[in-house]
Ligand SMILES: Nc1ncnc2c1ncn2[C@@H]1O[C@H](COP(=O)(O)OP(=O)(O)OP(=O)(O)O)[C@@H](O)[C@H]1O
């Protein structure tokens with residue numbers, strides 16, 4: 086399993102928004118870290134920087150022994166095969182079946198175009214895709230187009246696709262934001278069970294304080310791109326989290342850095 090280390094990560098977008106300001110933290114292999122913070126506090130920017138989808142302005146990210154922030158794009162693709170990503174809007178191919186979407190989780194290890202299609206993918210991968218769907222309790226809906234599934238079911242397909250990928254670390258950005266509370270709990274339960282069983286490292290952006298308290302080993306609070314809280318969940322009380330959300334999140338401009 087992969088550890089994660091972030092050193093003094095700063096991101097200033099081209100419009101001068103300072104989205105991340107000197108972020109440093111480590112996640113141990115198997116640790117479940119929840120990142121909390123108001124809208125615009127920098128959570129999604131941070132996740133994107135962790136896998137090189139966004140280039141930070143300065144600072145370093147290490148995944149295991151890879152220095153993500155120093156890798157050329159071709160090598161980044163190799164690293165991303167080890168990273169499972171689950172997002173709020175599912176990122177599924179809408180006109181394909183649940184099974185076909187999950188099968189695509191194998192593309193990172195594919196050796197030819199036949200992996201693209203259910204009819205030509207190796208039997209071992211097809212069986213694995215069915216197993217992954219079964220793990221998220223969707224085996225009976227395998228052939229259904231994903232755009233006809235409910236939001237909770239679609240997010241479970243996304244989790245099955247992540248499982249199919251067989252990652253070492255999972256980055257999750259507001260996985261339940263568009264789900265009702267019951268479906269949201271189901272999705273978090275599943276995700277958490279899988280992450281625990283497989284000993285995966287998980288970094289998960291959330292808005293729901295109750296879910297954070299239930300599923301995190303550790304909570305990191307962001308405000309205006311800075312870490313303002315970093316504690317094991319057992320040390321965190323809900324007042325501290327309310328305070329985190331009551332802090333205003335003004336846009337800090339890059340001049341703040343320039344003045345240093
Ligand atoms: N591509 C971009 N170009 C310019 N500014 C950006 C870009 N993406 C994000 N920002 C800005 O960076 C800051 C952090 O945004 P980010 O999306 O990381 O926040 P977030 O914590 O994920 O918010 P939310 O809870 O709403 O998802 C915000 O001020 C946002 O407007």
Ligand SMILES: [Mg+2]
Nearest residue numbers: 128129130258
């Ligand atoms: Mg976000």
